[in-house]
Amino acid sequence: MPGKQAIRRRMHSGQTGKGKNCAVRDLQEPSPARKPLWLGPKWVGYAANVLSILWHAGEPLVVPPTFYRKAFDILEEFRPPQVGLKHCIQSNGTLISDEWCALFRDHQVEIGISIDGPQELHDRYRVSRNGRGTFHRTVAGIKRLRSFGIPFHVIAVLTRESLRDPEVIFSFFEELQPNRVHFNIEEIEGINRESSLNFIEVREELARFRQARDSGHRSSRVHESGLMTTEPNPRSP
Incomplete structure (x- = not known):
């Protein structure tokens, strides 16, 4: 097949x-x-x-x-x-x-x-x-x-620091001009025993990041960028 x-x-x-x-x-x-x-x-x-x-x-x-x-x-x-x-x-x-x-x-x-x-x-x-x-x-x-x-593509790991200013992130990759960009969420895996995304407001921050990505003025390489769908577990209050 x-x-x-x-x-x-x-x-x-x-x-x-x-x-x-x-x-x-x-x-x-x-x-x-x-x-x-x-x-x-x-x-x-x-x-x-x-x-x-x-x-x-x-x-x-x-x-x-x-x-x-x-x-x-x-x-x-x-x-x-x-x-x-x-x-x-x-x-x-x-x-x-x-x-x-x-x-x-x-x-x-x-x-x-x-x-x-x-x-x-x-x-x-x-x-x-x-x-x-x-x-x-x-x-x-x-x-x-x-x-x-x-040509090349990019994989970028999203941390708490990068979520704070999505405009800076997207402007950087538009200037870098890869074919496409894939964003991976920082996970607790292997030697990575903690994640900077383990905070209460993480889902709101990710939503704001997606909104910035999907804004109409983005180039196609950023507008169509992939974002891992695995959601981090925010720390309880």
């Missing part, structure tokens, strides 16, 4: 940042270098006509581009003629180089960048191992994508 199917490949060989909005290395799982492809013919065979493979978690670009070229070639070898493959990578953008851009271009990889808004918001949670904010390195990666003519 025609359609699409997605497989998520979690990369656990390490990461370039730490903090609430970063995934953590899973030391129990072999690194991609030791376990390069658990995806085999049986997985590819599940797809009807398009199989999307999402490489994410931790930071997928910590392994060299040659790893992906080899992985893509092996998957292509097992691909049935009636099945198309679409590779997607979700990255913090800090390691993007000319070599990475060549890979994205050659294999038409869909690239997503994790950036939470202007520097003061982004650097609050997305920091490097030395505790420094990653905003400038992420923006440098985006500029390199643009120089190669590679």
Whole structure:
């Protein structure tokens, strides 16, 4: 039956940042270098006509581009003629180089960048191992994508700070010009043991955020942005 199917490949060989909005290395799982492809013919065979493979978690670009070229070639070898493959990578953008851009271009990889808004918001949670904010390195990666003519989308985590001034958030992303923006609500998950959205007025703040998003003067990339529907549980009075 025609359609699409997605497989998520979690990369656990390490990461370039730490903090609430970063995934953590899973030391129990072999690194991609030791376990390069658990995806085999049986997985590819599940797809009807398009199989999307999402490489994410931790930071997928910590392994060299040659790893992906080899992985893509092996998957292509097992691909049935009636099945198309679409590779997607979700990255913090800090390691993007000319070599990475060549890979994205050659294999038409869909690239997503994790950036939470202007520097003061982004650097609050997305920091490097030395505790420094990653905003400038992420923006440098985006500029390199643009120089190669590679489109990108954005995933941004909504925190209490970002809900306070939605106009600043939306203006930032309109200027950044991604193909689309997806907003994820900060959740209590993994190493993130608390959420800044755990406050009484959170639903009202989210409603105001949605209203600002849906205002008529927004560009299409922001007006049609996705917002996770999972509602946080506000703290009781």
